Amino acid sequence: MASYASIAAASKSIERLLNACFADDPPIDSHTSRATLVRTEDLVKTGASFNFPIPGLTLFFYRVDFNKTMRAAWSGVGSIDGRAHLPLDLHFLITPWADNAEHEQRVLGKAMECLETTPIIAGPILFPDPTADWAPNDAVQIVLEEISTEAVMRTFDSLPIDYKLSVPYLARVVRIDSKRVFASPTVDQVIRKLTPALP
Numbered sequence: 001m002a003s004y005a006s007i008a009a010a011s012k013s014i015e016r017l018l019n020a021c022f023a024d025d026p027p028i029d030s031h032t033s034r035a036t037l038v039r040t041e042d043l044v045k046t047g048a049s050f051n052f053p054i055p056g057l058t059l060f061f062y063r064v065d066f067n068k069t070m071r072a073a074w075s076g077v078g079s080i081d082g083r084a085h086l087p088l089d090l091h092f093l094i095t096p097w098a099d100n101a102e103h104e105q106r107v108l109g110k111a112m113e114c115l116e117t118t119p120i121i122a123g124p125i126l127f128p129d130p131t132a133d134w135a136p137n138d139a140v141q142i143v144l145e146e147i148s149t150e151a152v153m154r155t156f157d158s159l160p161i162d163y164k165l166s167v168p169y170l171a172r173v174v175r176i177d178s179k180r181v182f183a184s185p186t187v188d189q190v191i192r193k194l195t196p197a198l199p
Contacts (some may be wrong), residue, residue, distance in 0.1 A: 002133055002175045002182055007064065008019045009132035010083045010090060010140050011037055013121050021114035022057075027106040028098070030053050035111070055098035057111050062155055063091035067173045084178035090171040091145060095154070096162050112167065115142050118138060138175075145170040 018035035027033055036042075036052040037059050043050070052058060070087035094115075096107035118125070122139035126132075145168040156163040 002138055002177055003131060003179065004176055005129050005131040006134070006176055007088065007090065009127045009129040009134070010171055011059065011061055011092075012127040012129070012141065013125060013140065013173065014115075017118060017121060017125060017129055018057060018059075018114055021110060022119075025110065027110035028055055028103050030076065031103075033057065033107050033110075035059060040159060050097070052097070054109055055096075055103055058095045058097065058109050061090055061092040061093065065077070065089050065091065070173050083180075084176075086176040087173045088176065090174055092169055092171065093152070093166040094169060095166040097164075105170055108165065108167065115169065119143065125144050133177075139157055140171050140174055141171050143172070144168070154187075161196075 015035050015037045022033045022035065032053075034053045034056040036056060037056075038052060039060075042052060042058075043060075065088065067087040067089050073197050094108070094111050096104040096111070098104040098107060117143050120139050121142065123136075126138065126140070147168050152166055152168060155162055156166075
Protein backbone atom coordinates (compact mmCIF):
# COMPACT_ATOMS: atom_id res chain seq x y z
CA MET A 1 0.00 0.00 0.00
CA ALA A 2 1.59 3.28 -1.15
CA SER A 3 0.94 6.58 0.62
CA TYR A 4 0.93 10.24 -0.34
CA ALA A 5 4.76 10.15 -0.21
CA SER A 6 4.90 7.76 -3.20
CA ILE A 7 5.14 10.67 -5.68
CA ALA A 8 8.30 12.01 -4.07
CA ALA A 9 9.67 8.51 -3.47
CA ALA A 10 9.17 7.55 -7.14
CA SER A 11 10.96 10.72 -8.26
CA LYS A 12 13.88 10.03 -5.92
CA SER A 13 13.98 6.42 -7.15
CA ILE A 14 14.56 7.59 -10.73
CA GLU A 15 17.22 10.05 -9.57
CA ARG A 16 18.97 7.32 -7.59
CA LEU A 17 18.86 4.88 -10.51
CA LEU A 18 20.42 7.40 -12.89
CA ASN A 19 23.17 8.30 -10.41
CA ALA A 20 24.01 4.62 -9.99
CA CYS A 21 24.34 4.31 -13.78
CA PHE A 22 26.52 7.44 -13.98
CA ALA A 23 28.77 6.15 -11.19
CA ASP A 24 29.11 2.71 -12.78
CA ASP A 25 29.96 4.03 -16.27
CA PRO A 26 30.63 7.81 -16.35
CA PRO A 27 29.42 9.38 -19.62
CA ILE A 28 32.30 11.91 -19.53
CA ASP A 29 35.65 10.34 -18.63
CA SER A 30 37.22 13.43 -17.10
CA HIS A 31 34.20 14.54 -15.05
CA THR A 32 31.69 13.21 -12.55
CA SER A 33 28.12 13.55 -13.80
CA ARG A 34 25.13 13.73 -11.44
CA ALA A 35 21.37 13.47 -11.92
CA THR A 36 19.42 16.01 -9.88
CA LEU A 37 15.72 16.34 -9.17
CA VAL A 38 14.80 20.02 -9.77
CA ARG A 39 11.84 22.36 -9.56
CA THR A 40 11.16 25.53 -11.54
CA GLU A 41 12.99 27.75 -9.03
CA ASP A 42 16.17 25.67 -9.40
CA LEU A 43 16.37 26.59 -13.07
CA VAL A 44 17.14 30.21 -12.18
CA LYS A 45 20.83 31.06 -12.09
CA THR A 46 22.34 32.14 -8.78
CA GLY A 47 25.05 34.50 -9.90
CA ALA A 48 26.79 32.76 -12.79
CA SER A 49 25.74 29.21 -11.96
CA PHE A 50 22.72 26.99 -11.34
CA ASN A 51 21.84 25.19 -8.11
CA PHE A 52 22.78 21.78 -9.53
CA PRO A 53 26.09 20.23 -10.62
CA ILE A 54 27.33 20.55 -14.19
CA PRO A 55 28.02 18.33 -16.09
CA GLY A 56 24.91 16.46 -15.17
CA LEU A 57 21.27 15.80 -15.83
CA THR A 58 18.14 17.38 -14.40
CA LEU A 59 14.82 15.64 -13.83
CA PHE A 60 12.00 18.15 -13.99
CA PHE A 61 8.54 16.81 -13.10
CA TYR A 62 6.11 19.18 -14.78
CA ARG A 63 2.79 17.35 -14.58
CA VAL A 64 0.96 14.79 -12.46
CA ASP A 65 -2.20 13.25 -13.89
CA PHE A 66 -4.48 10.32 -13.06
CA ASN A 67 -3.89 7.13 -15.04
CA LYS A 68 -6.86 6.79 -17.37
CA THR A 69 -6.49 3.03 -17.76
CA MET A 70 -6.33 2.10 -14.07
CA ARG A 71 -8.60 4.74 -12.54
CA ALA A 72 -11.85 2.77 -12.91
CA ALA A 73 -10.33 -0.52 -11.76
CA TRP A 74 -8.87 0.98 -8.59
CA SER A 75 -12.15 2.79 -7.86
CA GLY A 76 -13.78 -0.64 -7.92
CA VAL A 77 -11.19 -1.96 -5.46
CA GLY A 78 -11.87 1.05 -3.23
CA SER A 79 -15.60 0.30 -3.15
CA ILE A 80 -14.73 -3.11 -1.68
CA ASP A 81 -11.90 -2.36 0.75
CA GLY A 82 -13.11 1.10 1.82
CA ARG A 83 -9.86 2.89 0.92
CA ALA A 84 -9.20 5.60 -1.64
CA HIS A 85 -6.85 4.45 -4.43
CA LEU A 86 -5.52 7.05 -6.85
CA PRO A 87 -3.34 5.74 -9.73
CA LEU A 88 -1.11 8.49 -11.16
CA ASP A 89 1.16 9.18 -14.12
CA LEU A 90 4.19 11.40 -13.48
CA HIS A 91 5.36 13.38 -16.52
CA PHE A 92 8.96 14.59 -16.49
CA LEU A 93 11.74 15.92 -18.69
CA ILE A 94 15.36 14.83 -18.55
CA THR A 95 17.75 17.59 -19.62
CA PRO A 96 21.53 17.24 -19.98
CA TRP A 97 23.87 20.04 -18.90
CA ALA A 98 27.55 20.42 -19.83
CA ASP A 99 30.09 22.86 -21.24
CA ASN A 100 29.68 21.66 -24.82
CA ALA A 101 27.21 19.86 -27.09
CA GLU A 102 29.14 16.58 -27.26
CA HIS A 103 29.26 16.19 -23.47
CA GLU A 104 25.55 17.06 -23.15
CA GLN A 105 24.68 14.38 -25.69
CA ARG A 106 26.88 11.82 -23.93
CA VAL A 107 25.10 12.52 -20.63
CA LEU A 108 21.70 12.29 -22.33
CA GLY A 109 22.64 9.08 -24.15
CA LYS A 110 23.81 7.43 -20.93
CA ALA A 111 20.61 8.44 -19.12
CA MET A 112 18.41 7.07 -21.90
CA GLU A 113 20.42 3.83 -21.97
CA CYS A 114 19.97 3.50 -18.22
CA LEU A 115 16.20 4.05 -18.31
CA GLU A 116 15.83 1.65 -21.24
CA THR A 117 17.93 -1.01 -19.48
CA THR A 118 15.92 -0.71 -16.24
CA PRO A 119 12.40 0.30 -17.32
CA ILE A 120 10.78 -1.17 -14.20
CA ILE A 121 11.74 0.22 -10.80
CA ALA A 122 10.73 -2.24 -8.09
CA GLY A 123 11.91 -3.88 -4.89
CA PRO A 124 15.22 -2.52 -3.57
CA ILE A 125 15.50 0.00 -6.44
CA LEU A 126 12.50 1.92 -5.09
CA PHE A 127 13.61 4.78 -2.84
CA PRO A 128 13.36 3.51 0.76
CA ASP A 129 11.19 6.31 2.14
CA PRO A 130 9.42 4.78 5.17
CA THR A 131 6.46 7.14 4.75
CA ALA A 132 5.90 5.93 1.17
CA ASP A 133 4.78 2.52 2.50
CA TRP A 134 5.80 0.62 -0.63
CA ALA A 135 4.22 -2.82 -0.85
CA PRO A 136 6.48 -5.77 -1.79
CA ASN A 137 4.82 -5.96 -5.23
CA ASP A 138 4.85 -2.20 -6.00
CA ALA A 139 6.60 -1.19 -9.22
CA VAL A 140 6.95 1.94 -11.35
CA GLN A 141 7.38 1.72 -15.11
CA ILE A 142 9.48 4.34 -16.93
CA VAL A 143 8.67 4.90 -20.62
CA LEU A 144 9.43 7.49 -23.26
CA GLU A 145 6.43 9.76 -23.64
CA GLU A 146 5.00 10.42 -27.07
CA ILE A 147 4.51 14.18 -27.15
CA SER A 148 5.42 16.64 -29.87
CA THR A 149 8.48 18.88 -29.88
CA GLU A 150 6.05 21.80 -29.87
CA ALA A 151 4.53 20.60 -26.60
CA VAL A 152 7.99 20.34 -25.02
CA MET A 153 8.84 23.84 -26.26
CA ARG A 154 5.59 25.17 -24.79
CA THR A 155 6.66 23.79 -21.43
CA PHE A 156 9.91 25.74 -21.73
CA ASP A 157 7.92 28.90 -22.54
CA SER A 158 6.73 28.89 -18.92
CA LEU A 159 10.21 28.25 -17.48
CA PRO A 160 12.86 30.87 -16.63
CA ILE A 161 15.36 29.41 -19.13
CA ASP A 162 15.61 29.12 -22.91
CA TYR A 163 14.83 25.84 -24.63
CA LYS A 164 17.36 23.06 -24.09
CA LEU A 165 17.60 19.60 -25.57
CA SER A 166 15.23 17.52 -23.43
CA VAL A 167 13.49 14.17 -23.61
CA PRO A 168 9.99 13.57 -22.17
CA TYR A 169 9.39 10.52 -19.99
CA LEU A 170 6.46 9.05 -18.12
CA ALA A 171 6.53 7.22 -14.78
CA ARG A 172 3.49 4.99 -14.29
CA VAL A 173 1.57 3.79 -12.29
CA VAL A 174 2.33 5.56 -9.01
CA ARG A 175 -0.53 4.89 -6.61
CA ILE A 176 -1.69 6.80 -3.57
CA ASP A 177 -3.72 4.75 -1.11
CA SER A 178 -5.51 6.28 1.85
CA LYS A 179 -4.61 4.96 5.28
CA ARG A 180 -8.10 5.60 6.59
CA VAL A 181 -10.80 3.05 5.81
CA PHE A 182 -14.22 4.47 4.97
CA ALA A 183 -16.95 1.97 5.78
CA SER A 184 -19.57 1.58 3.05
CA PRO A 185 -23.07 2.48 4.25
CA THR A 186 -25.62 -0.29 4.56
CA VAL A 187 -28.68 -0.37 2.30
CA ASP A 188 -30.86 0.52 5.31
CA GLN A 189 -28.74 3.62 6.04
CA VAL A 190 -28.96 4.79 2.40
CA ILE A 191 -32.75 4.31 2.32
CA ARG A 192 -33.20 6.26 5.58
CA LYS A 193 -31.07 9.09 4.25
CA LEU A 194 -32.92 9.30 0.92
CA THR A 195 -36.43 8.88 2.34
CA PRO A 196 -37.93 12.14 3.58
CA ALA A 197 -38.90 12.13 7.24
CA LEU A 198 -42.55 11.31 7.79
CA PRO A 199 -44.65 13.90 9.64
